[in-house]
Amino acid sequence: MLREDGTLAPEYDPQLSTDEVLRIYRQMVQTRIIDERLVTLQRQGRIGFHIGSLGEEAAIIGSAYAMREEDWLFPCYREFGAALLRGLPLQRYIDNMFGNANDPVKGRQMPDHYTCREAHWGSVSSPIGTQMTQAVGFAWAAKIEKKQLATLVYFGDGSTSSNEFHNAMNFAGVFRTPCVFFCRNNGWAISVPVERQTASQTFAEKGIAYGVPGVRVDGNDLFAVVGVTRRAAERCLAGEGPTLIEALTYRMGGHSTSDDPNRYRAADEVKPWVERDPIERVRRYLELAGAWDGDREEALREAVDQEFREAVKLAESTPAPELSTLFDDVYRDLPWHLAEQRQELLAGPRAPKAH
Ligand SMILES: Cc1ncc(C[n+]2csc(CCOP(=O)(O)OP(=O)(O)O)c2C)c(N)n1
Ligand SMILES: [Mg+2]
Numbered sequence: 312m313l314r315e316d317g318t319l320a321p322e323y324d325p326q327l328s329t330d331e332v333l334r335i336y337r338q339m340v341q342t343r344i345i346d347e348r349l350v351t352l353q354r355q356g357r358i359g360f361h362i363g364s365l366g367e368e369a370a371i372i373g374s375a376y377a378m379r380e381e382d383w384l385f386p387c388y389r390e391f392g393a394a395l396l397r398g399l400p401l402q403r404y405i406d407n408m409f410g411n412a413n414d415p416v417k418g419r420q421m422p423d424h425y426t427c428r429e430a431h432w433g434s435v436s437s438p439i440g441t442q443m444t445q446a447v448g449f450a451w452a453a454k455i456e457k458k459q460l461a462t463l464v465y466f467g468d469g470s471t472s473s474n475e476f477h478n479a480m481n482f483a484g485v486f487r488t489p490c491v492f493f494c495r496n497n498g499w500a501i502s503v504p505v506e507r508q509t510a511s512q513t514f515a516e517k518g519i520a521y522g523v524p525g526v527r528v529d530g531n532d533l534f535a536v537v538g539v540t541r542r543a544a545e546r547c548l549a550g551e552g553p554t555l556i557e558a559l560t561y562r563m564g565g566h567s568t569s570d571d572p573n574r575y576r577a578a579d580e581v582k583p584w585v586e587r588d589p590i591e592r593v594r595r596y597l598e599l600a601g602a603w604d605g606d607r608e609e610a611l612r613e614a615v616d617q618e619f620r621e622a623v624k625l626a627e628s629t630p631a632p633e634l635s636t637l638f639d640d641v642y643r644d645l646p647w648h649l650a651e652q653r654q655e656l657l658a659g660p661r662a663p664k665a666h
Pocket of ligand 1: 389437438439466467468469470471495497499500501562566
């Protein structure tokens with residue numbers, strides 16, 4: 312849809328106003344900057360881990376934008392930009408990156424495993440595929456309760472090889488649950504390229520076997536992503552059931568800060584994707600519309616940087632969660648053996664034993 316010169320092909324134009332595109336663009340830029348800063352923090356040893364979305368911003372943020380406030384999104388682990396767009400406070404996200412006392416998951420999870428009920432955002436699970444069955448179950452419940460809402464679930468190309476993909480797609484197909492399956496085909500599952508992931512021509516066609524329509528879209532084209540996701544969400548609300556979307560994009564960075572992609576992929580593989588950078592494409596569109604220029608870009612970058620620095624400062628100076636919180640949130644009444652363990656833990660560290 313979005314041509315190289317920044318103009319739009321009219322055929323499937325989702326008719327976004329300039330203000331809407333500006334809002335999404337700002338979110339994409341903020342996400343890119345935060346990604347870069349978080350990698351630096353990890354390299355400095357200040358946070359333990361980050362898993363980013365470099366190059367996948369149009370797919371992630373465009374699809375989230377297409378869903379309504381009352382809908383629910385079930386994330387994989389690369390979609391913090393979409394969570395921020397939906398109202399996850401930046402401070403809460405950064406608190407989670409540090410696992411401090413203000414982290415809603417109390418430092419029990421890895422960084423990038425936040426949650427936000429107010430944003431209608433499920434919690435992040437590391438085991439791939441987990442969120443697919445959750446999203447379908449949630450959508451099915453909404454259908455039974457006759458609630459007018461849709462769910463959207465994010466997952467990667469590699470996750471289509473999980474049991475959960477099959478379970479979720481099958482249930483969604485049979486029970487026509489209002490669920491959008493959003494597959495970010497970013498070319499890789501850590502070091503496994505898509506050619507080794509499946510013998511199917513596309514991931515979208517995997518829907519056929521489940522009776523779920525599949526659509527393949529240029530995931531680096533913001534307008535196409537918004538248009539396709541909106542149509543899938545409309546199908547949900549019209550009672551027409553699920554859609555599988557394959558967003559063709561590219562993981563421009565490593566899998567996470569624990570990964571070095573130079574070990575398994577040629578540097579020149581990334582080059583063509585730099586030219587298709589989803590952020591650059593939207594910027595060209597906005598510049599052509601007279602809605603963006605270098606000064607506005609600089610002001611945005613400065614504002615994002617400032618907000619990020621303040622959030623990091625506060626998060627880093629916030630203490631770790633109290634040790635006693637380890638025993639919270641599982642049982643309403645703590646069973647005796649856990650009460651005993653809690654007491655033992657709080658009485659001080661066990662005396663080191665000789666090996
Ligand atoms: C059940 C399970 N098996 C293996 C892993 C290790 N693992 C983490 S991410 C990942 C690759 C996922 O690739 P993909 O679904 O394409 O998502 P992407 O990371 O590319 O966004 C693997 C194998 C895991 N987290 N859970
Ligand atoms: Mg992948």
